[in-house]
Amino acid sequence: MPRVVLLGSSPSPDAVHGQSTPPSALTLPALPGCPTVIGKLHGQLSSLDSAPVTIARSGDAPAYRGFPGTIVETSDMAGDLRAVADAVEHATEDLLILPANSLIHDELIYQITKSKRGALALIVKEPREEDENGDAIVPDVPIEEAQPEIGDRTLEGFPVRVRASRSRVISVGSAYHAVTRPNAVLLGPLYLHQKHAATLAEVARELAEITHLFGPEDDLVQVLVLGLVRRGVSVGIRGRRDLFYRRVETREQADEAVAEMSTFNEDRARLNNAVKGADGFFTTYFVSTYSRFIARWAARRGLTPNQVTLISIALGVAAAACFATGARTGMVAGGILIYFAFVFDCVDGQVARYARKFGVLGAWLDATFDRFKEYVVFAGLAVGAAVSGVGDVWTLALIALGLQSIKHLLDFSFGAANRRKPPAVLPSMSLTASADTDLRVALEQRKIARSGGVSGLLKMWSNAGRYRAVHWARKMIVFPIGERFAAIAIVGAFFDARVTFLTLIIWGGIGATYSLTGRLMRSLV
Numbered sequence: 001m002p003r004v005v006l007l008g009s010s011p012s013p014d015a016v017h018g019q020s021t022p023p024s025a026l027t028l029p030a031l032p033g034c035p036t037v038i039g040k041l042h043g044q045l046s047s048l049d050s051a052p053v054t055i056a057r058s059g060d061a062p063a064y065r066g067f068p069g070t071i072v073e074t075s076d077m078a079g080d081l082r083a084v085a086d087a088v089e090h091a092t093e094d095l096l097i098l099p100a101n102s103l104i105h106d107e108l109i110y111q112i113t114k115s116k117r118g119a120l121a122l123i124v125k126e127p128r129e130e131d132e133n134g135d136a137i138v139p140d141v142p143i144e145e146a147q148p149e150i151g152d153r154t155l156e157g158f159p160v161r162v163r164a165s166r167s168r169v170i171s172v173g174s175a176y177h178a179v180t181r182p183n184a185v186l187l188g189p190l191y192l193h194q195k196h197a198a199t200l201a202e203v204a205r206e207l208a209e210i211t212h213l214f215g216p217e218d219d220l221v222q223v224l225v226l227g228l229v230r231r232g233v234s235v236g237i238r239g240r241r242d243l244f245y246r247r248v249e250t251r252e253q254a255d256e257a258v259a260e261m262s263t264f265n266e267d268r269a270r271l272n273n274a275v276k277g278a279d280g281f282f283t284t285y286f287v288s289t290y291s292r293f294i295a296r297w298a299a300r301r302g303l304t305p306n307q308v309t310l311i312s313i314a315l316g317v318a319a320a321a322c323f324a325t326g327a328r329t330g331m332v333a334g335g336i337l338i339y340f341a342f343v344f345d346c347v348d349g350q351v352a353r354y355a356r357k358f359g360v361l362g363a364w365l366d367a368t369f370d371r372f373k374e375y376v377v378f379a380g381l382a383v384g385a386a387v388s389g390v391g392d393v394w395t396l397a398l399i400a401l402g403l404q405s406i407k408h409l410l411d412f413s414f415g416a417a418n419r420r421k422p423p424a425v426l427p428s429m430s431l432t433a434s435a436d437t438d439l440r441v442a443l444e445q446r447k448i449a450r451s452g453g454v455s456g457l458l459k460m461w462s463n464a465g466r467y468r469a470v471h472w473a474r475k476m477i478v479f480p481i482g483e484r485f486a487a488i489a490i491v492g493a494f495f496d497a498r499v500t501f502l503t504l505i506i507w508g509g510i511g512a513t514y515s516l517t518g519r520l521m522r523s524l525v
C-alpha cells in the first residue's frame with residue numbers, strides 16, 4: 001500500500017481568493033452526509049493509508065485536525081518543500097502525493113496507484129497536432145501566455161510539455177521556469193515508486209532554497225514534478241479519460257465540481273478499465289465488447305476469479321471431448337465450446353480487476369490452465385482425426401505443441417531478462433535554469449543518437465504503429481492466444497484436424513520468427 005501525503009497549503013487560498021476557510025474545509029451538501037472536501041478524501045484514502053501525512057499552513061491546520069494521520073504545520077513554500085522531504089525521505093512504500101482540495105473518483109485513485117511506472121502524474125493533453133515523435137506542432141508560447149489565470153487554475157492546471165511517443169513529461173513550467181511549446185497541463189496527483197523517494201527528498205530540499213524564484217500562483221506538486229523531471233526521473237502521464245478529477249478553491253467551484261462529477265458513470269469506467277488495453281484484435285472486437293458485462297454480472301453475484309477459471313477449464317475439456325468424436329457436429333460443437341472457454345478465460349481476469357480480487361493462486365491457475373486447455377484441445381483434435389479416418393496427425397500436433405511451448409519460453413525468458421535491464425539514463429539540468437533549452441537539446445541529441453542502425457529501425461517500426469492497420473497487423477502476426485483459439489474454433493469447425501494443425505504451425509511459425517527477430521534486435525540496443 002502506498003504512503004499518502006496530502007498537500008493542504010499550496011498555493012495559499014487566502015492569497016488567491018481572499019477567503020478565510022481553506023478549500024479542503026468546504027462542505028459538499030449535495031453528497032450523502034454532507035462531508036467536507038478533506039473528509040471525503042480521507043474516506044477514500046483510508047484503505048491505502050490509515051495515517052497519511054498532511055502538510056498545511058499554520059492558519060489552515062485546524063481544518064485538518066480530527067482526521068487520522070499527522071499534520072505538519074508550515075509557514076511558506078520553503079517549509080512545505082522541507083516537510084515533503086522529511087515525509088518521503090525514508091519511505092519504504094510507494095508514494096501518493098495529492099492536493100487536499102481534490103475531488104476525485106475512487107477508480108481514478110486506484111488506476112493511478114496501480115501504475116507500474118516509476119513516477120506518474122495526472123495530466124490533460126491539449127488537442128493539438130503532433131509530429132512523428134509525439135511532439136505538439138505549435139509555435140513557441142511564452143510562459144506568461146501559457147500560464148493559466150489564477151482564478152482558472154483548478155480547471156486548467158499547470159503548463160507542461162509531454163512527449164506522447166514516450167508517454168512522459170519532458171518539461172514543467174512555473175512563474176520562473178519556461179516551457180517551450182506546452183502541450184498539456186498538470187492537474188495535481190503524483191504517484192512515485194519508493195526507489196525515487198530519496199531523489200524526491202533531495203529535490204524538495206534544493207527547491208526550498210530557491211523558492212524566491214516562484215510566484216504565489218505556483219503549486220507544490222507542480223514544482224515537485226519540475227524537480228523530478230530536471231533530475232532525470234521519467235515521469236509518466238495519465239489522463240482523466242472517463243473519470244473525474246478537479247481541485248476546488250471556492251464554494252462555487254465545489255458545487256460545480258460535485259454537479260459535474262455526478263454526470264460521470266464511475267462504474268462503467270471501472271468496468272472498462274477491467275478490460276486489458278493491450279489485447280489482440282480478436283479479443284478486443286469479438287470478446288471484450290461483451291465479456292466485461294458477464295464479468296460484472298459474475299462479480300455482483302459473488303463469483304470469484306478462480307471459480308470463473310474453473311468454468312473456462314471445464315469448457316476447454318468439453319471442447320476437447322467434442323473434437324475427439326471426429327464427427328462434423330462434434331467439430332462444430334468443439335469450436336463453439338473452445339470459443340466460450342476463451343471468453344471465460346478473459347472474464348476471470350476482468351472479474352479480478354473489477355472486483356479487485358487478486359491472488360497468487362489465481363494468477364498461477366490462469367497462466368497454467370491457459371496452456372492446459374490449449375494442449376488438451378490439441379489431443380482431442382488428434383484423437384478425432386484418428387477416429388474419423390483423417391489419418392495420423394499426432395506428428396503435426398506435437399509440432400504445434402512444441403512450437404507454442406518454445407514461443408512461451410522465449411516470451412518468459414525475454415521478459416525476465418528485460419526486467420533486469422537497467423533503465424535508460426535521462427538527461428538532467430539545473431533547477432535554477434529558467435529556460436528548458438539545455439534539456440531539449442540533450443533530448444534532441446539523444447533522439448539523433450538513437451535514429452540510426454538497429455535503434456532507428458525499431459523506432460521506425462514503432463512509429464508505424466500509430467496507423468491503425470499496422471497496429472492491428474502487429475498484434476495479430478504474433479499469434480496471441482485469442483487468435484489461436486479463434487483459428488482452432490473456425491478452422492476446426494469448417495475443415496478438419498489436419499488443416500487446423502497446419503494453420504497453427506504456419507501462423508505460429510511466422511509469429512515466432514517475428515517475435516524472435518524483434519527480441520534479438522531489442523537485445524542489441
